[in-house]
Amino acid sequence: MQYIPNIIFSALLISSLAFFIRNLKRLRRNINLGKGKTDPITNKPQRWKNMARIALGQSKMVSRPIAGLLHIIVYLGFIIINIELIEIVIDGVFGTHRIFSSIGFLYGVLIGLFEIFAVLVLIAVIIFWTRRNIVKIKRFFENKMVGWPKLDADLILYFEIILMSLFLLMNATDVEFQMMNNGNIVSGLIFPFFEGFSDQTLYYLERSFWWLHIIGILIFLNYLYYSKHLHIILAFPNTFYGSISNSGKLNNMKTVTNEVNIMMGKAVEPETNEDIKFGVSDVTDLSWLQILNAYSCTECGRCTSVCPANITGKKLSPRKIMMETRDRVEEFGKNIDRNGSFIEDNKKLLGEYISKEELWACTSCNACVEECPISINPLSIIMDMRRNLIMEESSAPVELNNMMNNIENNGAPWPYNQQDRLNWNE
Template sequence: MQIAQQILFILLFIAAVVLFSKKIKQIRRNINLGRDEVISDHPNQRWRNVLLLAFGQKKMFRNPLVGFLHFFVYAGFVIINIEILEIILDGIVGTHRLFAGVLGGLYDFLINSFEVLALLVLSFCAVFLIRRNILKIRRFMSKDLNGWPRSDANYILITEILLMALFLTMNASDTLLQARGVAHYAVHPTGNFIISEHLQPLLSGFSDSTLEEIERGCWWLHIAGILAFLNYLPYSKHLHILLAFPNAYYARLEPMGEMENMPSVQNEVLYAMQPELAPTDAAPPAKFGAKDVMDLSWKNLLDAYSCTECGRCSAACPANSTGKLLSPRKIMMDTRDRVAEVGKNIDKTGEWKDDGKSLLHDYISVEELRACTTCNACVQECPVSINPLDIILQLRRYLIMEESSAPQEWNAMFSNVETNFAPWKFSPDDRDAWTQGG
């Protein structure tokens, strides 16, 4: 019977790792569909961003209470799952609490710490469920999240609560079996743990065989749940648990008000003003701006996959706050949906086949793009350094420079800038006339 369980566990573990690796490889391929962009400057500052923004979740603490809750849910869930290393080895080798005999008193300290964190994770996830579904915080009620995205967030929180409850129940039944001297459980006795011992009165009335079934059931459901969670991550907004780290490292370090210019556009202006500098073999730019996800950079696509859908960007967006169609969160979700669709197209046909759709128009509308004030509020608020504005600017650049699509007011401003070197319609010589007289 023990050998059968070991074989079953090994097969389950291998299947989970293979499926997860396959999906991550697919996501990596999708991100690399974006155009090349070299990001290698200031490595010290980049590692500092990883420590402060990804590990330390610095931006979350602008709201201290929410930052505190989120930090312990995140850190607690990650730290607690260190114990799955022991579970995996126990499952493969057929042992019970393999590390207890090796670590001695340190083992009890670690498991006690894990139990405290498990209780915090369970409690704080319940708080987050209440915020989303009872208090109905405004940014969680946006139509951006209608359908699957709203359910996804709830499923993750419920799953974390169940996993923590299984962990504590497993420990409570395990230590009871140890105290009763049941074979296999008494090999490395640990004594009671700080949280699960309070669950023992609920279990003490069960027979040894029933208690073993409860412990084994919790053990299997806990590890199977974690492996299932691992494979659910790539399909969920909670992929940010993994991608927040590289995204923080590759975040833009330039001042937020500094927009990225296209060298080809700058050169065209320069050559118009100084034709003698123009090379004889200069090739015209292939495309201005971006129409589809392949025109965006790989960093833009990494941003899309890193989006937590928390809505802080949209809550801070002045256009969104005044009822306009723009939602930076939706921009990121639409970009991710489009690149996933392109990836499925490639998987199905072996190569990219034009499906007649594009990110611009089919996913993101002109009205959304024109509502943006380029204030950078969305960039400032994002806890994992996502830049929705960069995508908006590239799509808007394509609209104006490739499709010649701009409101009349914008065209008038462009004309004034071209002829008067300012947005206003008067001669540069008269620019300081307001200082004269009166």
């Protein structure tokens, strides 16, 4: 009988890890639905540096100092406090209690640090909540930010408030730990509030807080896949695989190069006549990197808040581009889960999720790309969809067709004669 808690704990741990891994596999499968071409992943040393600087070092977060500082607190708190998970898991599996407390002074230093961070995280998260729900900072609100995205953002904050509180309470009600007086910097201040409680009551309270805390963590772990909070994992690969060339460089499509070479007589048409599709209209046309981008997006809206089209009231929102992409990929993935393989649902990312009006509003100014704290590139999806509109659908605004006709016929976007190119000096 005495092993029942250990068994329950192990079962919970294993099943939640198994569920998490199942979702990671699904995530990987969905990312790999993207069959579009990407540039080869070269210059790994530079990429490791980018990851260290941008994801680990949070270098781009601080361009907005208040949000940046608060985010660094929560991020550091998350990493540091999670060290305690090692002890919690060992205690849970083997039925021990604070297995590392015997190491003495260092243990106190660590737990003390965890407790201080727990308080800092609590403060930061409450400020985050206030910014979202009381101050109502503009970038947290747009058409797409209602329903689940809004709830998701708040839920994450509630999760963190609850987990940090439980951590402090579990320490505060641990009589043995309080008697050691080693590292209870914050919980020692909460302990007096439980003065009148019997040891028995405190024991049950401590056990309850301990269990709720670890169960909360396991739920949060499995919540990630369904949430924008997935960025805590994907920010790392995303910054690694993010572009390392000048952001002005828009990839040259190899398939087009081949076609143009054939047209110019520089290459021979290949025997195999594969159907080539140009640009992106749905999930499988995207590259795996574009889908990774979509899953990494935290919906912070920094991109949208600097988008010149969005600022001036156009429909385009780079964040919405990323969110719609993720929604469509998820739907596509669920369709496969249900049917074994994808069954046509008469929907497309381009059209049903992202409209032409949004795409044609982009000035390709790269403000969204520059602003993203984790190297997401909304512009690349916008451009690939324009490519589809032009090269597959022949659907361009009339003025753009005129512009392109002029280039084709006169070598300039306006109807001037190429022979007159030197007349500017007259």
